Amino acid sequence: MNARLLPYMLILPVTLFLGVFFLYPFVLVAQQAFSGSDGFSMANFRDVFSYWKFPISLKNTLLLAAIVVPVQLALSLLMATMVSKMKKGRDLVLYVWTIPLGISDLAAGIIWLAIFEQSGFLNSMMSGLGVIDQPVNFLSYQHPGVIFLAIALAEIWRATAIMLVIIVAGIGLIPKEYYEAAEVFGASPWKRFTKITLPMLRPSLQTALILRVVLAFEVFAVVAALGGTLMPVLMGEIYAYQFDLLNSNAAAALALVVLALSIAFTVIILRVLRVPKGASI
Amino acid sequence: MAQIQIKNVAKNFGGYQALHDINLTIEDQEFMVLLGASGCGKTTLLRIVAGLETATTGEVWIGGKRVDHLAPKDRGIAMVFQNYAVFPHLTVFENIGFGLRMQKMSNEEVTRRVERTAGLMHIDQLLKRYSGELSGGQRQRVAVARALAMEPDVILMDEPLSNLDALLRLEMRAELKGVLAESKTTAIYVTHDQVEAMSLADRISVMHQGKIIQAATPIEVYRNPAAKFVAGFIGNPPMNFLDATPAGDGKWTVAGQVVDGPRVNLDRLQFAIRPEDIQLAEQGMSATAKVVEPLGAHLLVTCHVDGTSFRAVLDSDLTVRPGDTLMLSPQPDRVRWFDPETNLAVA
Numbered sequence: 001m002n003a004r005l006l007p008y009m010l011i012l013p014v015t016l017f018l019g020v021f022f023l024y025p026f027v028l029v030a031q032q033a034f035s036g037s038d039g040f041s042m043a044n045f046r047d048v049f050s051y052w053k054f055p056i057s058l059k060n061t062l063l064l065a066a067i068v069v070p071v072q073l074a075l076s077l078l079m080a081t082m083v084s085k086m087k088k089g090r091d092l093v094l095y096v097w098t099i100p101l102g103i104s105d106l107a108a109g110i111i112w113l114a115i116f117e118q119s120g121f122l123n124s125m126m127s128g129l130g131v132i133d134q135p136v137n138f139l140s141y142q143h144p145g146v147i148f149l150a151i152a153l154a155e156i157w158r159a160t161a162i163m164l165v166i167i168v169a170g171i172g173l174i175p176k177e178y179y180e181a182a183e184v185f186g187a188s189p190w191k192r193f194t195k196i197t198l199p200m201l202r203p204s205l206q207t208a209l210i211l212r213v214v215l216a217f218e219v220f221a222v223v224a225a226l227g228g229t230l231m232p233v234l235m236g237e238i239y240a241y242q243f244d245l246l247n248s249n250a251a252a253a254l255a256l257v258v259l260a261l262s263i264a265f266t267v268i269i270l271r272v273l274r275v276p277k278g279a280s281i
Numbered sequence: 282m283a284q285i286q287i288k289n290v291a292k293n294f295g296g297y298q299a300l301h302d303i304n305l306t307i308e309d310q311e312f313m314v315l316l317g318a319s320g321c322g323k324t325t326l327l328r329i330v331a332g333l334e335t336a337t338t339g340e341v342w343i344g345g346k347r348v349d350h351l352a353p354k355d356r357g358i359a360m361v362f363q364n365y366a367v368f369p370h371l372t373v374f375e376n377i378g379f380g381l382r383m384q385k386m387s388n389e390e391v392t393r394r395v396e397r398t399a400g401l402m403h404i405d406q407l408l409k410r411y412s413g414e415l416s417g418g419q420r421q422r423v424a425v426a427r428a429l430a431m432e433p434d435v436i437l438m439d440e441p442l443s444n445l446d447a448l449l450r451l452e453m454r455a456e457l458k459g460v461l462a463e464s465k466t467t468a469i470y471v472t473h474d475q476v477e478a479m480s481l482a483d484r485i486s487v488m489h490q491g492k493i494i495q496a497a498t499p500i501e502v503y504r505n506p507a508a509k510f511v512a513g514f515i516g517n518p519p520m521n522f523l524d525a526t527p528a529g530d531g532k533w534t535v536a537g538q539v540v541d542g543p544r545v546n547l548d549r550l551q552f553a554i555r556p557e558d559i560q561l562a563e564q565g566m567s568a569t570a571k572v573v574e575p576l577g578a579h580l581l582v583t584c585h586v587d588g589t590s591f592r593a594v595l596d597s598d599l600t601v602r603p604g605d606t607l608m609l610s611p612q613p614d615r616v617r618w619f620d621p622e623t624n625l626a627v628a
């Protein structure tokens with residue numbers, strides 16, 4: 001076998017698989033998004049952008065990502081640092097912390113619904129403590145802030161572990177000697193974190209952030225469970241176009257918008273956390 | 282003022298004892314070299330002084346203050362790591378300036394010091410590079426420059442020149458010694474290169490299996506090794522040893538010759554002489570030449586004396602062929618004696 005051809009032969013099956021089951025449907029979706037009554041048209045996009053729910057759902061999606069992702073980043077960094085310092089029981093703690101990863105997002109939404117709904121856990125606790133006289137419907141249109149908070153909490157609870165796992169692996173790759181050198185040359189624990197851990201963690205942070213931001217733009221089931229129609233998000237609107245309004249062209253167009261958003265943020269994250277040539281571990 | 286005192290320091294790693302009861306005082310501004318074979322505990326001792334490792338027992342004092350419970354940064358030290366530990370995500374400039382930045386020094390001062398130490402280490406061309414773009418020797422010099430830039434009271438160097446070529450090492454060695462003397466820095470310098478140790482040290486501590494066997498000036502270590510291990514370790518080629526039996530009244534029989542020796546009540550001693558302290562003579566110990574190596578300035582002859590291998594450094598004008606019988610005469614005032622039981626020197 002020709003050694004120069006071998007690598008290409010080896011990746012061929014995967015490439016074919018992706019081509020057939022990803023690229024081809026993607027092309028179909030794009031075609032659908034750009035087609036109107038007579039050939040190529042931007043009409044679908046115009047429809048989507050001018051619909052009154054679009055700005056709200058865009059705002060909700062971005063706001064949710066802007067709040068959830070940084071909180072998750074901070075939490076997972078904190079948790080990863082703590083776990084990396086542990087000598088015993090490290091794996092057990094990691095398993096426990098990653099349990100929410102094994103639960104589907106809809107199930108996660110339902111769990112939090114059980115906490116927040118009118119006959120839910122939070123209400124019974126508060127009335128048990130005598131804080132409230134009668135059950136409150138937290139997830140009603142009167143409390144949009146609470147709905148948002150509940151969704152954010154559920155998302156943080158559900159998906160922090162995925163960043164945690166990536167960051168724990170990344171921290172494990174940083175050789176101990178750099179911390180020792182930093183310590184000798186006068187870096188406090190906080191400085192060691194900001195001057196050694198964070199910059200050396202850039203490749204892992206890239207992966208974790210891209211994964212998480214893209215997933216945040218795709219938030220759907222948790223919102224559906226907790227907010228219903230009270231808090232529109234982009235994914236929910238795609239669903240509505242496709243199955244309620246039966247406008248699959250508009251659904252395709254909006255899907256492309258979400259894709260563009262994801263790509264834009266991926267590029268930004270890659271640029272901001274770029275590791276210069278020659279500067280990797 | 283930064284005298285370093287190491288008092289009764291021992292270190293256990295699990296069941297393995299890496300250091301046994303180390304006692305050593307390094308005077309203010311002294312250049313102390315730790316010399317010893319691989320695995321004898323040099324790095325461990327240095328790390329204990331630095332505060333990166335805690336001694337199992339014992340105390341460390343720096344500048345008259347007990348520092349055992351101080352963090353490394355509060356000990357007034359800088360360190361060159363054996364594996365360099367040059368930060369890969371920082372440029373050479375920022376690596377050298379790392380400690381200065383941590384002290385919140387002004388930009389001008391950082392630049393001044395970085396440029397000066399980089400110049401000293403001949404890496405001023407590399408300031409903008411990352412460590413991934415450096416050779417091992419260049420990286421090592423960044424590590425040295427980073428420590429020098431701190432202008433510390435105490436500098437700890439773990440084989441800082443091991444990765445340089447012979448010529449550059451010679452140059453850096455002189456440079457280092459000059460800079461440290463000028464800045465009145467107390468230095469502990471680890472190496473297993475005895476030539477380097479000899480040329481740099483005010484005093485050498487010879488280590489062996491976690492113990493300090495002898496701590497003395499280079500010439501003392503060379504002339505009067507305190508133990509057989511030191512005699513065999515220092516000097517290239519090392520000292521020769523021959524068995525000696527008492528001939529009464531402070532005389533000892535060595536290879537059929539009767540020589541003056543110590544008046545001790547032992548039934549065996551080891552006679553020791555450096556290869557360079559031997560001359561050809563009319564009469565002396567009879568030796569059979571085995572290997573003759575012309576070294577330019579000298580002739581290194583490996584021969585058999587009394588059934589033992591024995592080396593002599595002779596004048597290069599002589600013609601000696603393998604198989605020749607030579608009469609060797611040791612210079613009497615250079616002869617040393619060791620107790621074969623304890624392996625320690627006998628006066």
Ligand SMILES: Nc1ncnc2c1ncn2[C@@H]1O[C@H](COP(=O)(O)OP(=O)(O)OP(=O)(O)O)[C@@H](O)[C@H]1O
Nearest residue numbers: 294297299318319320321322323324325326363473
């Ligand atoms: N963290 C550790 N855990 C267990 N054993 C260790 C540890 N560090 C060092 N040792 C052991 O202690 C002994 C001394 O090690 P040390 O690194 O001090 O040697 P060294 O004199 O610096 O050797 P070299 O010249 O090869 O650098 C070695 O036998 C080593 O295996």
Ligand SMILES: [Mg+2]
Nearest residue numbers: 323324363439
């Ligand atoms: Mg070492």
